Amino acid sequence: MGSVDADAHVIESPLTWAHIAETDARHTPMVLNQTWGREVKGNEGRTATEYWMIDSRVRKRDSNIGTDTTVESREFHDAQARIDHMDELGIDIQVLYPSLFLRPAVRTAASELALIKAYNRWLASINKHAPERLRWVALPPLLSSPDVIRAELAEAQDHGACGIFMRGLEWDKAVGDPYFYPLYEIATELGLPICFHSGNGASTHHDLFIEDTSFTTFKLAVVGAFHSLIEKDIPGKFPDLRWGFVEVSAQWVPYVCHDLRYRLRRLGRRMPDNLLAENRMYVACEVTDDIPYILSYAGDGQIMLGTDYGHHDPSSEINAFTLIRERNDLTADQIERITNTNARALYGF
Numbered sequence: 226m227g228s229v230d231a232d233a234h235v236i237e238s239p240l241t242w243a244h245i246a247e248t249d250a251r252h253t254p255m256v257l258n259q260t261w262g263r264e265v266k267g268n269e270g271r272t273a274t275e276y277w278m279i280d281s282r283v284r285k286r287d288s289n290i291g292t293d294t295t296v297e298s299r300e301f302h303d304a305q306a307r308i309d310h311m312d313e314l315g316i317d318i319q320v321l322y323p324s325l326f327l328r329p330a331v332r333t334a335a336s337e338l339a340l341i342k343a344y345n346r347w348l349a350s351i352n353k354h355a356p357e358r359l360r361w362v363a364l365p366p367l368l369s370s371p372d373v374i375r376a377e378l379a380e381a382q383d384h385g386a387c388g389i390f391m392r393g394l395e396w397d398k399a400v401g402d403p404y405f406y407p408l409y410e411i412a413t414e415l416g417l418p419i420c421f422h423s424g425n426g427a428s429t430h431h432d433l434f435i436e437d438t439s440f441t442t443f444k445l446a447v448v449g450a451f452h453s454l455i456e457k458d459i460p461g462k463f464p465d466l467r468w469g470f471v472e473v474s475a476q477w478v479p480y481v482c483h484d485l486r487y488r489l490r491r492l493g494r495r496m497p498d499n500l501l502a503e504n505r506m507y508v509a510c511e512v513t514d515d516i517p518y519i520l521s522y523a524g525d526g527q528i529m530l531g532t533d534y535g536h537h538d539p540s541s542e543i544n545a546f547t548l549i550r551e552r553n554d555l556t557a558d559q560i561e562r563i564t565n566t567n568a569r570a571l572y573g574f
Contacts, residue, residue, distance in 0.1 A: 455489075
């Protein structure tokens with residue numbers, strides 16, 4: 226049985242930055258080790274000790290690591306170790322997302338471009354080990370000109386990229402802002418989907434909730450992005466563009482559909498019979514979701530599955546594909562769509 230893990234991760238390491246151009250060496254991130262001060266616990270309860278320092282911004286490096294994976298596989302020191310683990314888990318293809326870039330990482334356009342080019346080239350080098358099995362979403366340099374963005378994404382696509390990464394908010398802008406229209410045009414040109422992953426690229430919003438809850442910071446930002454795109458009819462403006470929403474569960478889909486039904490009515494617009502299918506939107510579920518209820522709103526063709534491989538947080542379930550195939554509240558056809566077909570449709574396999 227084929228299977229596509231719609232949400233797996235790489236964990237950035239100094240190996241990532243070996244791909245920084247010599248002319249951009251001044252932007253190379255540093256790893257800082259904490260030797261004194263308040264103890265910070267990671268998601269598995271271990272004390273976090275390592276931090277990235279990038280563009281004068283400090284971010285935790287080792288707080289969301291899943292030790293049900295090896296350092297060799299999650300940091301890709303050994304690509305074969307990753308592929309062997311995929312075989313054990315019954316996964317044919319993993320779509321790789323970043324870890325560091327789920328939150329604001331840089332402050333300037335120059336630093337953004339330098340690090341994104343290095344990251345994308347690192348993922349291109351990973352793809353070479355198994356071009357049909359290790360696919361990835363490319364980072365766009367959003368502060369650069371459309372020509373630079375187009376060139377970077379086209380290069381990434383030539384080396385296995387199957388989507389374009391975005392967070393729920395980017396550079397203190399909502400994703401329905403016309404600022405992003407050139408990106409959506411480029412994505413349409415290249416036939417790549419826009420993939421919103423749990424994350425937040427708006428420093429103001431991110432830092433406001435940094436001591437509060439990651440649910441508000443990361444999850445709700447992406448749910449809000451879905452709502453904003455529909456209410457502003459962005460999919461209607463880019464009718465050939467596909468959209469993915471990853472690592473935010475799918476339990477919110479019925480709520481947002483209910484809310485949009487009344488908002489669209491006030492705007493004089495028709496609520497489609499299948500909101501997601503008509504707007505080419507795909508959502509990654511979690512094995513703990515009430516999937517039959519979600520399918521009654523989303524339809525059988527729009528829900529997919531991810532493991533969150535490499536992380537340890539409420540969305541992580543490394544055995545997700547085994548667990549979903551053991552469910553007795555889904556038909557065989559629905560399971561095949563969720564574990565395989567729907568993700569292939571989003572990512573264009």
